Amino acid sequence: MDLDQRTAERAFRKWGKPATYIDGSGAEPITCRVIKDQEIDEFDEDERVRVPRIELSLLVSEVGAYSSEAVIILGGLEYLVRKRLSDDGVVWRVLVDG
Numbered sequence: 001m002d003l004d005q006r007t008a009e010r011a012f013r014k015w016g017k018p019a020t021y022i023d024g025s026g027a028e029p030i031t032c033r034v035i036k037d038q039e040i041d042e043f044d045e046d047e048r049v050r051v052p053r054i055e056l057s058l059l060v061s062e063v064g065a066y067s068s069e070a071v072i073i074l075g076g077l078e079y080l081v082r083k084r085l086s087d088d089g090v091v092w093r094v095l096v097d098g
Contacts, residue, residue, distance in 0.1 A: 005061065007088045010057055011035070017074060021058065024069025034074050055085065057093045066092055078094040 016033030023030075035057040036051075056072055056079060070081040079096035086093045 020073040023067040
């Protein structure tokens with residue numbers, strides 16, 4: 001296990017919240033930890049109004065490969081994965097609708 005992986009795992013143990021990841025393939029749901037960031041704004045398509053957005057970060061070692069049909073259940077709420085924002089091989093971050 002490399003330094004990036006150990007650092008990420010420590011961060012998720014400290015700040016991550018228990019969640020369930022469902023990849024959309026029909027496989028069993030995966031228990032994981034998720035870091036949520038809700039305070040980020042982006043411009044909507046018309047770029048006239050700022051709208052809130054929710055981003056979730058997940059450990060690749062817990063959830064495996066990215067799936068565009070995934071659902072993440074966090075705090076009793078379901079979040080549908082809209083698109084992957086980043087993936088460094090250790091953590092991937094997704095934009096969700098919730």
